[in-house]
Amino acid sequence: MLICEDESNLRELVRASLGPDYRFVEAGTVAEAEEALRVAAPDIVLLDLMLPGGSGIDVLHAVRRLPGDRIPVAVVSAWTTPEYRTAADEAGADAFMAKPFVPDELAELVTRLLP
């Protein structure tokens, strides 16, 4: 699972919420995220919209451009206005979870999205 989030505490929160059954790859910037996509080939991406170096939407586009099977992407963001939700949707997000989130709900979402 690729976690794209610039706050280290929140990355830790995601790890803690989802438990030890997953292998985590972390990225704090758009550049790191794109690098990780190439190198680590994640099965699922959790994506914040506010990333240094660009926008989470750019990462989303990058994910959608990858060859192969479609990787599920869940956007996890504090920016919950309709415009952002629509933008995420149009860029190809599979789900949108607002921050602050309940850890169990995030875990459930991930389970649902993974094949």
Add this chain to the structure above:
Amino acid sequence: MTVRRPTTIAFRVLLGSAVLAIVITVALTALVLAVSSLRHAITAEARAKDTLTSALRLQTATGELQSSLRGYLLTSGKRFQAPWVLALRQIEPAERDLDVRVAGDPALRSRVRALEAEIETYVSDYARPLIALVQQQPEIGRSRTASDEGKRWSDQLRRRFNGLAASENARTADRAAAVRRASSIATGAAIAALVFSGVLITAIGALGARALSRRLRHAAAAASEIAGGEFSTRLPEAGPAELVELGRAFNTMAGALDASRQTLLEQNRQLEETERRKTELITIVSHELRTPLSGLIGFTNLLLARDFDEATHRRYLSIVHEESRRLSALVDRFLDVGRVEDEAFELQLDPVDLAQLLREQSELMLAESTRHTLVLGFPDGPLRVMADRERLAQVIGNLLTNAVKYSPDGGPVEVVVRDRGDTLRVEVVDHGLGIVDEDQPQIFTKFFRGRAAERGIPGTGLGLAVAREIVEAHGGEIGFTSRPGEGTTFWIELTRAPVAAPVA
């Protein structure tokens, strides 16, 4: 002092009226004179008539005198004595009457006296002696009637009377002609004056009033245009003095209206701008608060819902603690919105060790970002400034946070202190995005965020505005240099503290 002839409407109207008044006065005077001389003429004519009538009466009386004398002679003194006496008695009153009539005229008076003397001579030197003679010798009477002397007297008297009448008539004719001439001239002058007045009045009315009316209508139209929103309308400042004044006053007013409208539009624009930014701020604030809140809610939820070992438990609790403090710091920073507006910014000034403060803040910064490295450059010796430690820490913290935020790909952040004698200069240098030229003038504006929102960089747009207020309240200066794509250097300059003071 030079006296310029005023070109005012008032002057022109006054001038026209004066000319008109003079012309009319002249005309009326001429008419009055004509009437007066006519009256004189009438009076003189009446008097002349009376004189002639009186002279005629005297003539008649002398005629009767002569014929009764002749009758007396013819009848040899037998008859006509009574008529003679009657006739003689009528002479004196007639003469007296004539004397009265010609009393005011010397020429006439001398003629009349001569005439009366002649009559007197006739009576005393001719008539009476003759009568006396006939009374003594009646038979002589008849022969004397055919004598030349009687005829001579008769002709003489007649000549005198005719001369008197002729001269009187001639004078009357002369007077009549003079009066006719005078009245023609007066009438002509009056008519000319009236025609001229008519032309003058028409000219004033037609030209003056119309021109004035046109200018006034023009002014009214211009006022309507301005009322309709067309503020560039102006009146010509030319012509008579009153219209120049009107034009100038109007144009000044229009100019002032235009200027104040521009000012209001500008103020409105600025208010709208501030409003917009405030709305943006509220949105940003609510989102930024969610980040530490996510940590708080998430970790406390985990801690309550699941079991963890002691170490992990402690770790998560410390994160909760950290996020709570960050939330608190955020709230404080957002509360500064109000304080930025508030002029009464109270500072507690003490000597502060700048080096220590900078190191502290830099460590905090490093804790927030693993991608950045810190480079410190301090000169030797004590670096002390007079400052409010908390506020200064806030400013340094803000500059460092910005340095990190605006170099998202990581890199070095330099913190350098320069000794400037009386002041110390702190520079915070990043090698990140830089600030584009268009944004540079607005960097310290409240709520200004430039390109930050596009790039996903969080912030309120208040940090630098607050920082500037704080630095300037210290009597210091704040500034920056930047090149897009290469990085930014923010600097602050503060007065050194006196060396001997104890350190805060």
